[in-house]
Amino acid sequence: MVTAEKGSQMIVTKKSLPRRTFLRGMGTSLALPLLDAMIPSMTALASTPANPVQLRRLGFVYMPMGCDVSRWTPPGEQTLDELSPTLQPLSRVKQQVTAITNMELQNAYPGTHATSNAAFLSAAEAKRTESSDYYLGTTVDQIAAQQIGQSTQLPSLEMSMDLLSVVGQCDNGYACVYQNNLSWSSPTTPLPAEAHPRIVFESLFGAGGSAADRQAAIKKRASLLDSVTAEITRLQNTLGPQDRNKVDQYLQTIREVERRIQRAEVDVAENPLPDLDRPVGVPVAYADHARLMFDLQLLAMQGDITRVITFQLARETSNRTYPEIGVNDPHHPLTHHGNNPKKIAKVAKINQFHVSLFAEFLEKLQNTPEGNGSLLDHSLYLYGSGMGNPNVHDHTNLPILVAGGAAGNMQGGRHIKFNHPKPLADLHLTLLNKVGVKLDSFADSQGHVEGLFEPLDV
Incomplete structure (x- = not known):
């Protein structure tokens, strides 16, 4: 059934809108939040305080080359009442964040950059080889x-910040x-990550065809949303005020992300000095690029286009x-600081x-x-690095760090x-179980976190 609000009353009609509803146009397949x-308000799927909608998502963000642990580790033994200098930016969301020390x-030893990255999500030992007979887990x-991603448009989404063209021995x-x-x-079978916002955008909202065809269609109509204007109007006429507002906000976010992508492409076209380390059409500033990639993740989850995401902040x-931020020295050499305080x-x-x-x-x-809470309430994100002291x-x-609500089950602020x-695999096993993937063990796990x-009992 479809519910439509009129004044203070709720009108229940005989039709419901399927969760996997798309607005389709030329070269466009637009999922809805x-x-x-x-x-349906009269079924077990209704969102109530006792039975919140539980669309669970799992995300992973990789921070390269470890950290300065003295500035990272929170001073409190049990709570995040006081944040460390490095974690200070989390102050407004710390009640949905847990730091784990x-x-x-x-299995990442003998201690390399390659194994730090490889073991972070596999907790497996990488076969030492410089050829194509690589083997991990x-x-x-x-x-x-394989379980929570099979009912979505994309089973998983792999993203990065770098144009990865390095081959051979690293x-x-x-x-x-x-x-x-x-x-x-x-x-x-490694899965390549995508660093170009335009390509990610098209993978989320394109309706198939070759990349060239999708690009031509977008250029022809100037905006992805232009091709579904009539469908949007038709949909809005069937929704209540609260749903219309949700759709409006969602579409505004999509249009803003698309505008930023187009602006970046224009900026690059007008810049006579190419940056070989940055894909064409990527924002010049690192933060602008990263924010765009994070916003694409938000849209992907909000439209339930995917429920599993990985994102590499840098290789x-x-x-x-x-x-x-005033750091003009290359990141990697800085991490081999030799205990130099300035580095x-x-x-x-x-x-x-x-x-x-x-x-x-x-x-x-x-x-x-979303539902009876927020998108963060229905998500779990693991943020961290496969290296400790670089x-x-x-x-x-x-x-x-672990962030989110896991549909109300995670207790943050700790x-x-x-x-x-303790093996990182224990945390992986715990997160899998909490999003409905039941395993007895994972890699070298010894239990749960x-x-x-x-x-929290304090």
């Missing part, structure tokens, strides 16, 4: 995608494939500089900058209504600190 009209990746995101005898790819659908051994401070500044972009994203998720290439005491190193989803 979760609407009240998609939730003393997790490790034993199926990553946690792809295990989730790090102490390890093939570049280990550094280039976070996601592996099997031990021999291991990245020599990217961050002039927008360590710059690494910490980069760490805080990356966290600030993630915090902005979490705030947007928190401010996006100066010595270790894989213990990893910087790890700091879980283990007395002894206790306390992450239970009330």
